[in-house]
Amino acid sequence: MPEPEALTRARCREIFERVERFSAADEVEILLAGGRSALTRFANNIIHQNVEEETTVLSVRALVGQRTARATTNRLDDASIRRVVEEATSMARLQAPDPELLPVADPCSCDEVDRYDAATAAASPRVRAEQVAKAVEVAKGQSLTAAGIFSTGVSAEAILNSRGLVAYHTQTRAEASITMTGADSSGWAKANALRLEGVDLGALAERAAQKAAASRQPDEIAPGRYTVVLEHAAVLDLLGFLAYDFSATAIRDQRSFLTGRVGKQVFGANITIRDDARHPLQSGSPFDGEGIPRKPLTLVDGGVVRDIAYSRQAARAAGVEPTGHGLPLPNEFGEVPVNIVFSGGETPVEQMIASTDRGILVTRLWYIREVDPYEKILTGMTRDGTFLIEAGAIRHGVRNFRFNQSMIELLNHVEMLSPAARAAGEEAFEMVVPAVKAGAFHFTEVTKF
Amino acid sequence: MRQLALEALDGAISLGATYADVRVIESAERYVSTKNGKVGQANSAESLGLGVRVIASGAWGFAATDRMTRQGVEGAATRAVEVARASALVKEREVALAPEEKHEAVWSSPFQIDPFSVSVDRVLDVLLKIDAELRRVEGVTLAEAAIQCRRLRQFFASSEGSRIEQTRVYTGAGYVAYSYSGNEIQKRSYPNSFGGQHMLKGWELVDELRLLENAPRVAEEAVALHRAEQCPEGVFDLILGSSQLGLQIHESIGHPIELDRVLGTEANFAGMSFLTLDKLRNLRYGSDIVNAVCDARPEHGPGLGTFAFDDEGVPAHCTDIIREGQFVGYMSSRETAREIGEGRSNGTMRADGWNHIPLIRMTNVSLKPGAGSPEELVASTDRGVYMETNRSWSIDDKRYNFQFGCEAGWLIEKGKKTRMVKNPSYSGITTDFWNSCDAICGPDYWTLWGTPNCGKGQPQQVMGTGHGASPARFRDIKIGAAYA
Numbered sequence: 001m002p003e004p005e006a007l008t009r010a011r012c013r014e015i016f017e018r019v020e021r022f023s024a025a026d027e028v029e030i031l032l033a034g035g036r037s038a039l040t041r042f043a044n045n046i047i048h049q050n051v052e053e054e055t056t057v058l059s060v061r062a063l064v065g066q067r068t069a070r071a072t073t074n075r076l077d078d079a080s081i082r083r084v085v086e087e088a089t090s091m092a093r094l095q096a097p098d099p100e101l102l103p104v105a106d107p108c109s110c111d112e113v114d115r116y117d118a119a120t121a122a123a124s125p126r127v128r129a130e131q132v133a134k135a136v137e138v139a140k141g142q143s144l145t146a147a148g149i150f151s152t153g154v155s156a157e158a159i160l161n162s163r164g165l166v167a168y169h170t171q172t173r174a175e176a177s178i179t180m181t182g183a184d185s186s187g188w189a190k191a192n193a194l195r196l197e198g199v200d201l202g203a204l205a206e207r208a209a210q211k212a213a214a215s216r217q218p219d220e221i222a223p224g225r226y227t228v229v230l231e232h233a234a235v236l237d238l239l240g241f242l243a244y245d246f247s248a249t250a251i252r253d254q255r256s257f258l259t260g261r262v263g264k265q266v267f268g269a270n271i272t273i274r275d276d277a278r279h280p281l282q283s284g285s286p287f288d289g290e291g292i293p294r295k296p297l298t299l300v301d302g303g304v305v306r307d308i309a310y311s312r313q314a315a316r317a318a319g320v321e322p323t324g325h326g327l328p329l330p331n332e333f334g335e336v337p338v339n340i341v342f343s344g345g346e347t348p349v350e351q352m353i354a355s356t357d358r359g360i361l362v363t364r365l366w367y368i369r370e371v372d373p374y375e376k377i378l379t380g381m382t383r384d385g386t387f388l389i390e391a392g393a394i395r396h397g398v399r400n401f402r403f404n405q406s407m408i409e410l411l412n413h414v415e416m417l418s419p420a421a422r423a424a425g426e427e428a429f430e431m432v433v434p435a436v437k438a439g440a441f442h443f444t445e446v447t448k449f
Numbered sequence: 450m451r452q453l454a455l456e457a458l459d460g461a462i463s464l465g466a467t468y469a470d471v472r473v474i475e476s477a478e479r480y481v482s483t484k485n486g487k488v489g490q491a492n493s494a495e496s497l498g499l500g501v502r503v504i505a506s507g508a509w510g511f512a513a514t515d516r517m518t519r520q521g522v523e524g525a526a527t528r529a530v531e532v533a534r535a536s537a538l539v540k541e542r543e544v545a546l547a548p549e550e551k552h553e554a555v556w557s558s559p560f561q562i563d564p565f566s567v568s569v570d571r572v573l574d575v576l577l578k579i580d581a582e583l584r585r586v587e588g589v590t591l592a593e594a595a596i597q598c599r600r601l602r603q604f605f606a607s608s609e610g611s612r613i614e615q616t617r618v619y620t621g622a623g624y625v626a627y628s629y630s631g632n633e634i635q636k637r638s639y640p641n642s643f644g645g646q647h648m649l650k651g652w653e654l655v656d657e658l659r660l661l662e663n664a665p666r667v668a669e670e671a672v673a674l675h676r677a678e679q680c681p682e683g684v685f686d687l688i689l690g691s692s693q694l695g696l697q698i699h700e701s702i703g704h705p706i707e708l709d710r711v712l713g714t715e716a717n718f719a720g721m722s723f724l725t726l727d728k729l730r731n732l733r734y735g736s737d738i739v740n741a742v743c744d745a746r747p748e749h750g751p752g753l754g755t756f757a758f759d760d761e762g763v764p765a766h767c768t769d770i771i772r773e774g775q776f777v778g779y780m781s782s783r784e785t786a787r788e789i790g791e792g793r794s795n796g797t798m799r800a801d802g803w804n805h806i807p808l809i810r811m812t813n814v815s816l817k818p819g820a821g822s823p824e825e826l827v828a829s830t831d832r833g834v835y836m837e838t839n840r841s842w843s844i845d846d847k848r849y850n851f852q853f854g855c856e857a858g859w860l861i862e863k864g865k866k867t868r869m870v871k872n873p874s875y876s877g878i879t880t881d882f883w884n885s886c887d888a889i890c891g892p893d894y895w896t897l898w899g900t901p902n903c904g905k906g907q908p909q910q911v912m913g914t915g916h917g918a919s920p921a922r923f924r925d926i927k928i929g930a931a932y933a
Contacts, residue, residue, distance in 0.1 A: 125535030
């Protein structure tokens with residue numbers, strides 16, 4: 001598999017050899033991350049910001065007895081590497097021993113995943129500008145104003161430790177999003193893929209423009225409980241607020257809403273959520289912050305909370321095997337599943353709309369925050385394409401709502417699910433999720449546009 | 450550092466850029482935390498890199514690198530010009546900047562005790578004592594405490610001749626007591642949520658915050674919230690503690706006055722603003738007692754938005770934003786100032802590192818103090834709720850409708866704080882809210898709070914901002930909708 005020039009496997013090994021040479025700690029672990037990313041940003045139908053960056057970061061974790069600390073640098077000369085190794089070691093030495101701290105992980109086998117595309121890695125500013133030009137053409141053709149991004153990047157990450165563990169992953173990424181704005185309406189669309197060819201900004205522009213046009217002259221309707229059709233991005237952004245709770249450490253700390261709920265029927269029987277780093281629509285590395293292979297988890301099975309994620313330390317405390325979801329140590333949070341796959345159904349969004357007497361179609365949500373950590377009440381706004389559905393059809397655009405909605409309640413009120421797809425939002429990481437139709441969604445206020 | 454920056458600058462100009470600026474930033478940071486009697490994190494990080502921003506073919510380009518060699522920075526300059534020429538494929542007019550004088554300066558933020566000189570074991574000692582105090586209170590199920598510091602050394606050079614060196618040292622500290630009981634999670638933070646208080650200061654901030662002294666009260670309040678009744682729903686007078694008011698200012702004054710949002714260039718992510726250009730000097734933003742400024746000058750105080758020059762080389766300004774309730778000013782950049790016909794930028798362009806371009810960011814957006822004490826405010830309130838310390842925050846993408854939740858509230862009945870209420874929240878429309886403000890406490894109760902986690906831009910940047918506020922009262926506010 002190709003390797004980015006800035007951070008090849010050979011380069012990783014060479015850096016680790018220097019770390020080991022300079023280290024007086026009992027054990028060391030390094031985390032390397034590097035690559036190049038570029039983002040072309042447009043607004044008011046012009047490119048107004050256009051950036052590229054390249055970096056390589058070395059993070060050294062030293063263990064001295066049962067004490068550990070981390071020091072990070074992007075300077076890879078001998079003196080800098082020596083400095084961060086000594087810094088991590090001295091910070092570790094100044095602590096009291098932690099009886100629960102484990103030695104660095106033993107080497108383990110982790111099959112690689114192919115998530116690299118040479119054309120995406122080599123994408124030029126001109127390639128991105130040409131995509132933007134297509135979107136601007138769509139906007140001008142419909143007297144709309146386009147704003148958005150087209151970004152590409154290539155990255156590599158590696159974990160090596162003094163017990164011989166070597167984990168390496170490289171991947172590419174392409175992403176585009178667009179907001180089309182009219183005099184009193186807007187529409188939005190976004191896509192994210194491993195390969196350039198998986199993102200068509202022109203097509204996204206058409207979709208966003210259609211939403212902007214269809215939501216002109218929005219009506220204000222009263223807040224209250226409505227049946228909603230939540231498009232993929234809206235589902236994703238809500239679901240992101242649950243992921244961190246499927247953590248053994250969060251449950252042990254009693255800050256997870258799953259405290260006292262593991263093994264119980266918490267959601268509706270039609271809700272199944274997995275974490276699967278190797279799913280064909282997923283991205284990211286197949287190992288965790290200590291280099292442990294990510295195992296698939298069934299987080300929710302028919303509404304029952306089944307599996308939770310365990311870092312090595314949390315697994316040792318619980319007497320189970322680690323699941324490969326640990327965060328880089330030291331940290332307070334333990335672990336988090338980040339390759340969420342929410343099982344879909346077979347009902348397309350159009351059919352959800354057709355089956356709805358009165359409801360709200362939500363394109364996207366915004367500024368979501370947790371109101372209540374145990375009932376998992378979230379607040380936020382709808383944005384860029386909110387429509388009233390009546391008698392099975394989209395009637396017209398409506399002014400945006402504020403919602404206050406328990407996620408437990410929402411996932412007990414899901415009536416229909418679309419096929420799952422890779423989706424991207426703005427509040428959570430990318431996931432594979434369906435659109436859903438759900439009852440009794442609680443809109444509490446309406447804003448002025 | 451300086452030589453490489455100038456080579457990158459020369460490189461960009463020799464390749465045809467009509468304007469270029471370069472920032473080299475060397476950063477160092479340390480984060481030490483504890484959790485339930487043990488070390489949570491003991492992390493340090495350093496970073497050195499260079500960013501080149503250019504105008505070529507009438508359009509913007511930017512490239513950043515951490516390859517700090519002649520070849521590395523020349524490569525960045527070349528790519529910045531290449532990127533700008535690609536930007537020019539989708540443009541309508543040439544980028545133009547408001548004029549700015551050439552500046553040559555060296556400035557360092559003052560501090561009494563270098564926070565990096567304090568050993569990690571001493572930091573841990575402070576944190577573990579707090580941790581023990583918090584967990585001494587029965588019912589506290591999780592205690593977390595953290596102290597962090599950051600030093601930024603920056604050199605800015607522009608093709609117009611500016612050469613500016615700035616060094617800034619920041620410190621932050623705070624803790625949280627959680628209590629889980631009866632299927633409810635409550636928490637109290639001190640001195641604020643978002644990791645506590647953060648300022649452009651040294652270790653002396655940690656001493657000033659009286660962290661240990663407040664720990665028993667904070668822990669007891671976290672547990673007491675389980676016994677408190679639910680905050681009522683309805684219309685009440687609202688008194689906000691100064692840290693919550695700081696966040697209210699951030700969200701409902703600071704963001705709407707960003708001229709890039711107003712002009713549509715943040716439409717895809719952060720959003721736009723209700724403060725369209727026709728509103729300048731034509732909108733009653735708040736009541737007569739509401740006066741707000743955007744002030745980056747050191748004399749405003751050691752805030753997260755305090756500096757000598759912004760990242761376009763414009764000197765720190767103090768700009769009136771709201772004067773006696775009237776909306777009178779935006780935050781601008783050289784490009785946006787020119788676009789709206791202002792003679793000069795008011796110096797709010799800031800980047801969160803060498804690898805990102807500067808954006809219009811809040812500096813210190815503060816509400817000027819009024820008169821009187823919080824006790825007088827309570828005594829003159831017949832039926833109200835006092836709320837403090839943010840727990841949740843959300844506002845729409847044009848900054849009209851907001852909802853905030855706080856960690857704790859107290860009912861006010863006939864001029865007295867009577868009893869604690871849990872899960873308090875309030876909501877409203879920005880201008881209605883500020884027009885309902887009828888009392889702001891005096892300068893003795895004014896605190897310059899640091900908000901360390903403001904996200905904006907694509908790729909997203911996280912910036913620290915400052916917000917001075919003293920407790921204030923708002924009449925007839927909608928309370929409790931979050932739990933309705």
